[in-house]
Amino acid sequence: MISITEWQKIGVGTAGFGIFFILFGTLLYFDSVLLAFGNRHKLKGTSFFLGGVAIVLLRWPLLGMILETYGFFSLFRGFFPVAFGFLGSTCNIPFLSALFRRLQGTSSMV
Template structure:
C-alpha cells in the first residue's frame, strides 16, 4: 500500500481549503479576498502533495504552456482586483491543464449517490458530457 507522508496530508488539507475558499468566493459574488486566499491555498496544497519539482514540471511542460499562462494570469488578475475576469481566465487554464484528468473525475462523481443523480439531469448531463469528452456515449450504450 502507498505510504502517505505528513506533508502530503497537509497538502490535501490545504488544497481542500483552497477549493472551499474558491467556492465561497464565487458564491459570494466574486469576493476577491476569498478568491485570492483560495488560489494561494490550492497552489500550495498541490505543491505539498506532489512536490515542488513535480509541480514545476507539471505547469511548465511545453504542451501545457498556454494553459499555465492562462491559469497564472487569472490568479494575477484576481490578486490585482478584477475577480470576475480573473476567474474566467483561471477556469479556462484549469480546464486545459486538467483536461486529461476530468473524464476520470466526472465518472467518479457520477457514482456518488446524490451528486451522480444531479450530474445525470438532462441539461447538466449534456454540459458534463461535453467537458468529460464523452461525445454523447454512455457506459449504458455499449453492447
C-alpha cells in the first residue's frame, strides 16, 4: 500500500477542483444560448474577425489580417478607453510608479 502524505492529499484535491472548473467553464463557454446572448451586439466584429481567420487559411494573408484587425478593433472598441484610463492612472499606484520612475531614469538613446 502506498502512503499518501497530507500535502499530496491537498494537491490531489486542488488539482481535482481545477480540472472540474476547467471542464465546467468549457461546458458553459460552448453553450449556444450564452454565446448568442454575449455576442449578439458584437456580431459584426465577430464575423469580420472569424472571416479574416478563414481568409488567412485560404491563403490570402494580407486581406485576412486586415479583416482580423478591423474585427479586433470592432470587438474591443469599448474596452480601449478603460485600458488607457488604467494605464494613465498607473502613476498613482505606489509600486508601479516607483518602477516607472526607475525605468525612465535608466534608459538612454545615445
